[in-house]
Amino acid sequence: MSGPGIRLVEALAAPMAEQLHCTDEQWFCPPPAELVQSGIAWPGPRSLECAMTEHSPHAPLIERILDDLAGQGWSQQTLALPAALSRALADECRRRHSAGALAPASVGRGSGQVIDEGIRGDHIQWLTPGESASVDGYLAVLDELRERLNRELFLGLEDYECHFALYPPGSFYRRHLDRFRDDDRRTVTTVCYLNEDWLPEHGGALRIELADGREHDVLPAAGTLVVFMSGDFPHEVLPASRERLSVTGWYRRRGNGPL
Numbered sequence: 001m002s003g004p005g006i007r008l009v010e011a012l013a014a015p016m017a018e019q020l021h022c023t024d025e026q027w028f029c030p031p032p033a034e035l036v037q038s039g040i041a042w043p044g045p046r047s048l049e050c051a052m053t054e055h056s057p058h059a060p061l062i063e064r065i066l067d068d069l070a071g072q073g074w075s076q077q078t079l080a081l082p083a084a085l086s087r088a089l090a091d092e093c094r095r096r097h098s099a100g101a102l103a104p105a106s107v108g109r110g111s112g113q114v115i116d117e118g119i120r121g122d123h124i125q126w127l128t129p130g131e132s133a134s135v136d137g138y139l140a141v142l143d144e145l146r147e148r149l150n151r152e153l154f155l156g157l158e159d160y161e162c163h164f165a166l167y168p169p170g171s172f173y174r175r176h177l178d179r180f181r182d183d184d185r186r187t188v189t190t191v192c193y194l195n196e197d198w199l200p201e202h203g204g205a206l207r208i209e210l211a212d213g214r215e216h217d218v219l220p221a222a223g224t225l226v227v228f229m230s231g232d233f234p235h236e237v238l239p240a241s242r243e244r245l246s247v248t249g250w251y252r253r254r255g256n257g258p259l
C-alpha cells in the first residue's frame with residue numbers, strides 16, 4: 001500500500017494497537033452510550049479491558065478504514081456493525097417506510113431537483129440525531145470516524161449528512177459521482193448495508209469504478225460498510241430481486257457550495 005498519509009497512519013496505529021490489547025477482528029467493546037439503555041445487544045467480552053483505555057472501542061475498524069483511504073481512496077469492511085445494530089436499523093427503516101416516511105429520491109440539486117426513476121429508484125429519509133437509539137448509535141460511530149479522518153488524514157470534515165435508502169426490487173441507481181458540479185462539499189461517502197442473508201444471486205451490488213479502470217462489486221450484506229472519496233469513484237447500484245436497505249451518508253467540508 002502507498003499514499004501520502006500512509007506513514008503517518010502506520011506510525012499512529014502500531015502503538016495504539018499495543019495499548020488496546022484488542023486483537024479481535026471486529027466490534028467487541030462497550031456500545032455507544034446511546035445504545036446502552038435501548039437494550040440492543042452488543043458483543044463485549046473485552047469490554048473492561050477496552051473501557052479502561054482512553055481509546056475508542058472501534059479503533060481497529062477505524063484503523064483499517066484510515067489505512068485503506070490513505071492508500072487507495074476506498075475501503076470495504078464486512079461485519080463493521082454488530083448484527084443487533086444492523087437489525088435494529090433495518091427494522092427502523094422498514095417501520096418508517098410502512099408509515100410513509102420515505103420519499104422517492106430526487107436527482108440534482110436545489111431548484112434543479114427532479115424525480116427520475118430512470119436514473120435512481122430508491123426511497124429515502126434523511127436522518128437527524130435524537131430520533132431513535134439505533135440511529136444515534138450509528139451516528140456516534142460515524143462521528144468518531146469523522147474525528148479520526150480529520151486528525152490523521154487532515155480532511156477537515158465539518159459535518160455528516162445521511163439517509164435511509166430503500167430500493168424496491170428491480171430498482172437501481174445509474175452510474176454517477178457523489179460530488180455535485182456546483183457544490184464540492186461532499187468529500188467522503190459512506191454506505192452501510194442492512195440486508196440479512198443477502199446472496200450474490202439477489203443482485204443489487206454497488207459497482208465501483210476503481211482508479212485503474214477495474215470494477216469492484218460490493219454485495220449489500222448486513223453489516224458491510226463501504227467508505228470512499230466522493231469525488232474520485234464513479235459508481236452505480238445494480239437492480240436486485242429483493243428489497244435492498246442501507247444508510248448512505250456523506251462527510252462534508254467547507255466548500256464552494258451555496259450555504
Ligand SMILES: O=C(O)CCC(=O)C(=O)O
Nearest residue numbers: 173178191206237246248
Ligand atoms: O446504496 C449504494 O450502494 C450506493 C448508493 C449511492 O450511490 C448514493 O446514494 O449516492
Ligand SMILES: [Fe+2]
Nearest residue numbers: 176177178235
Ligand atoms: Fe452515490
